[in-house]
Amino acid sequence: MRNFDYCNPTRIIFGKGETDRVGKECQKLGKKVLFIYGGGSIKQNGLYDRIMKHLQEEKLVVYELGGVKPNPRIDKVREGVAICKKEKIDLVLAVGGGSVLDTGKIVAAGAIYPGDPWDFFIDEHKIPGKIPLVTVLTLAATGSEMNHNAVITNEETLEKLGTHNPHLYPTLSILDPENTYTVPRDQTVNGIVDMMAHVFEQYFHPFPETPLQDRWAEGLMKTIIEYTPRVLQNPTDYDGRAVIMWCGTMALNHLLEEAGGGGEWTCHPIEHVLSAVYDIPHGAGLAIIFPQWMKYVLDVIPHKFTQFAERVWEIPRANKSDQELGLAGIERTREWFREIGAPTTLREAGIGEEKLTEMARMAVKSGNLGVTKVLDEKDVEEILRMSL
Amino acid sequence: MRNFDYCNPTRIIFGKGETDRVGKECQKLGKKVLFIYGGGSIKQNGLYDRIMKHLQEEKLVVYELGGVKPNPRIDKVREGVAICKKEKIDLVLAVGGGSVLDTGKIVAAGAIYPGDPWDFFIDEHKIPGKIPLVTVLTLAATGSEMNHNAVITNEETLEKLGTHNPHLYPTLSILDPENTYTVPRDQTVNGIVDMMAHVFEQYFHPFPETPLQDRWAEGLMKTIIEYTPRVLQNPTDYDGRAVIMWCGTMALNHLLEEAGGGGEWTCHPIEHVLSAVYDIPHGAGLAIIFPQWMKYVLDVIPHKFTQFAERVWEIPRANKSDQELGLAGIERTREWFREIGAPTTLREAGIGEEKLTEMARMAVKSGNLGVTKVLDEKDVEEILRMSL
Numbered sequence: 001m002r003n004f005d006y007c008n009p010t011r012i013i014f015g016k017g018e019t020d021r022v023g024k025e026c027q028k029l030g031k032k033v034l035f036i037y038g039g040g041s042i043k044q045n046g047l048y049d050r051i052m053k054h055l056q057e058e059k060l061v062v063y064e065l066g067g068v069k070p071n072p073r074i075d076k077v078r079e080g081v082a083i084c085k086k087e088k089i090d091l092v093l094a095v096g097g098g099s100v101l102d103t104g105k106i107v108a109a110g111a112i113y114p115g116d117p118w119d120f121f122i123d124e125h126k127i128p129g130k131i132p133l134v135t136v137l138t139l140a141a142t143g144s145e146m147n148h149n150a151v152i153t154n155e156e157t158l159e160k161l162g163t164h165n166p167h168l169y170p171t172l173s174i175l176d177p178e179n180t181y182t183v184p185r186d187q188t189v190n191g192i193v194d195m196m197a198h199v200f201e202q203y204f205h206p207f208p209e210t211p212l213q214d215r216w217a218e219g220l221m222k223t224i225i226e227y228t229p230r231v232l233q234n235p236t237d238y239d240g241r242a243v244i245m246w247c248g249t250m251a252l253n254h255l256l257e258e259a260g261g262g263g264e265w266t267c268h269p270i271e272h273v274l275s276a277v278y279d280i281p282h283g284a285g286l287a288i289i290f291p292q293w294m295k296y297v298l299d300v301i302p303h304k305f306t307q308f309a310e311r312v313w314e315i316p317r318a319n320k321s322d323q324e325l326g327l328a329g330i331e332r333t334r335e336w337f338r339e340i341g342a343p344t345t346l347r348e349a350g351i352g353e354e355k356l357t358e359m360a361r362m363a364v365k366s367g368n369l370g371v372t373k374v375l376d377e378k379d380v381e382e383i384l385r386m387s388l
Numbered sequence: 389m390r391n392f393d394y395c396n397p398t399r400i401i402f403g404k405g406e407t408d409r410v411g412k413e414c415q416k417l418g419k420k421v422l423f424i425y426g427g428g429s430i431k432q433n434g435l436y437d438r439i440m441k442h443l444q445e446e447k448l449v450v451y452e453l454g455g456v457k458p459n460p461r462i463d464k465v466r467e468g469v470a471i472c473k474k475e476k477i478d479l480v481l482a483v484g485g486g487s488v489l490d491t492g493k494i495v496a497a498g499a500i501y502p503g504d505p506w507d508f509f510i511d512e513h514k515i516p517g518k519i520p521l522v523t524v525l526t527l528a529a530t531g532s533e534m535n536h537n538a539v540i541t542n543e544e545t546l547e548k549l550g551t552h553n554p555h556l557y558p559t560l561s562i563l564d565p566e567n568t569y570t571v572p573r574d575q576t577v578n579g580i581v582d583m584m585a586h587v588f589e590q591y592f593h594p595f596p597e598t599p600l601q602d603r604w605a606e607g608l609m610k611t612i613i614e615y616t617p618r619v620l621q622n623p624t625d626y627d628g629r630a631v632i633m634w635c636g637t638m639a640l641n642h643l644l645e646e647a648g649g650g651g652e653w654t655c656h657p658i659e660h661v662l663s664a665v666y667d668i669p670h671g672a673g674l675a676i677i678f679p680q681w682m683k684y685v686l687d688v689i690p691h692k693f694t695q696f697a698e699r700v701w702e703i704p705r706a707n708k709s710d711q712e713l714g715l716a717g718i719e720r721t722r723e724w725f726r727e728i729g730a731p732t733t734l735r736e737a738g739i740g741e742e743k744l745t746e747m748a749r750m751a752v753k754s755g756n757l758g759v760t761k762v763l764d765e766k767d768v769e770e771i772l773r774m775s776l
Binding site (some may be wrong): 001002003004005006007008009010011013014016017018069096177208211212214215216218219220223224226239242246247259299367376 | 389390391392393394395396397400401403404405406419544565596597599600603604606607608610611614615627630631634635638647677
């Protein structure tokens with residue numbers, strides 16, 4: 001086991017009906033709230049009105065920043081920061097999925113930073129702290145509700161970059177599974193692919209002696225696989241939504257990563273280029289790239305792939321070689337992505353070979369990727385080509 | 389899944405050599421330290437000198453409270469509180485196992501409480517907060533390093549009582565596996581039984597739809613079972629000690645419990661009476677009682693016991709009934725306790741039937757125990773009698 005330093009101070013309030021605590025909890029943290037949300041689905045499903053009612057009951061002064069898009073933009077962040085500074089906002093309330101939460105994190109940090117918040121993506125040490133951040137999650141996917149990461153797109157430079165800093169842990173996240181009942185099927189699937197990919201990034205590493213982290217990662221994968229059909233068949237299956245929501249949170253709250261192999265994090269940056277250039281959903285990009293990356297590194301950590309095949313997919317070893325057993329697990333993963341309705345080739349997502357070279361160059365712009373097998377521009381291009 | 393409210397703010401610094409950071413980390417939290425430790429083993433193995441050197445390098449003013457015993461006493465806590473109040477101590481540094489850490493927690497809270505710290509065990513709401521608490525763990529067992537529990541014995545009343553409150557989470561815990569190299573075999577075993585018992589208390593519950601919590605509990609159990617022989621065969625197996633240490637922390641940091649069934653917590657209070665009356669090690673008492681409790685409640689949650697037998701012990705179902713398969717898992721558990729050198733009957737621990745009735749009465753003094761099957765005085769006496 002490697003040494004690590006771990007502290008996750010986010011408070012989680014989880015469960016049915018807990019959305020109604022948002023007013024009282026925000027009121028403990030300040031008077032002036034910046035309420036951030038996305039494209040308006042919370043106005044259609046009643047969540048906006050429900051939250052507004054609670055904020056008003058507590059006599060909070062509410063400013064609004066709506067219209068945050070998937071693959072959220074730095075321009076929208078800047079708009080939020082300007083409101084915070086002008087109106088002396090006390091706390092940020094972000095209601096939505098990962099895009100809204102990530103926007104909320106950077107706005108809350110930008111509120112006390114004199115420069116431009118894009119600086120945080122060039123150098124994470126510039127993140128100075130933040131004003132309190134409360135989130136109400138409406139999409140199980142990114143784990144943003146209990147982690148210190150944020151990913152923002154800069155449309156001018158066509159960059160989609162991530163940053164991380166302990167200050168970015170939300171103060172409080174309210175996880176009410178009923179708020180995910182109205183998530184459409186394709187977004188539910190993308191969210192599930194995203195959380196599964198988070199586990200992959202932290203599971204397939206070359207470090208020895210991480211038995212508990214391996215078993216917990218496998219527990220997450222098996223639970224996600226078991227409960228996915230339930231939420232796809234019945235979007236208002238409470239326990240199905242609850243289990244998937246909690247899996248999404250646990251899949252990326254740094255517990256597996258800090259105490260484990262530290263994370264591979266190759267497919268995520270490759271996918272970030274894909275969705276920055278083609279604006280496809282993050283989950284779709286991951287489902288396409290991951291199985292190809294797996295094949296590409298299989299021979300470096302064959303024991304990990306055989307363990308994955310046997311423990312997660314329960315594929316019997318029989319007379320298979322390590323290579324064959326590992327490949328069978330990877331194929332089963334791809335098949336599962338297909339079964340739940342995720343794309344598994346670039347062409348299915350409408351992407352041809354035109355920009356593969358350019359995207360590979362962009363993916364390694366800040367340096368080569370990965371730990372298990374260090375990927376340079378050529379490797380990334382090869383993985384993208386395999387993904388066609 | 390049940391609703392829950394979870395926040396664990398303890399910072400963990402884990403790994404080889406991390407003990408050397410104790411001076412700098414304490415210095416960030418104050419000037420005057422109360423250094424609490426146990427029976428002197430840290431003086432023999434050099435840890436005391438090493439820590440003192442770091443504290444002095446940072447020019448901290450150090451007061452000492454040594455001699456904390458297993459099943460720690462309220463008198464020792466009172467002594468520590470008196471030093472804190474008289475000397476205006478800024479922070480508590482507890483170096484040892486669960487007994488020392490629990491003493492540290494109650495001293496740190498008692499330091500800012502005007503009354504007697506035994507009050508905290510009558511009513512946990514009286515815990516007002518605490519001065520900062522840093523711990524350096526030397527025994528993998530109780531999970532006290534990352535939880536909000538403390539157990540203290542009152543010798544006058546022969547009570548061993550637990551309390552819990554969010555204020556009792558340590559500020560920082562340094563987990564350096566090398567500090568457990570010198571733990572004797574019997575204490576290593578007791579610690580392992582304790583962590584296994586913590587998982588049992590949180591796993592065998594009647595609540596449905598806790599698939600991730602179940603798999604994480606099973607992951608803990610399988611990892612503990614896999615790594616126990618390594619630390620018993622070679623006490624200085626670094627990764628063995630590291631994995632067992634991390635399992636002990638994860639076995640009781642409220643993550644499984646809050647998001648899971650909430651915990652059964654029957655065998656722990658029964659054992660607390662045993663060790664308050666007979667002063668036997670906590671782990672020994674748990675190894676004796678737990679398999680009998682399991683048999684006593686088997687018919688209430690047979691599905692949980694069959695899952696346990698199949699997933700943890702990999703016992704094939706073959707033609708077994710639920711009852712037979714469940715019993716096989718329980719028997720295997722008892723056998724495992726025997727294999728690693730824990731007692732499995734009261735008589736082995738030198739306890740006869742003289743005080744069974746009295747102990748049963750003491751165990752339910754504050755009310756009946758448990759959730760799966762509510763245990764009254766007669767039930768507890770029966771379980772104790774089965775344990776003879």
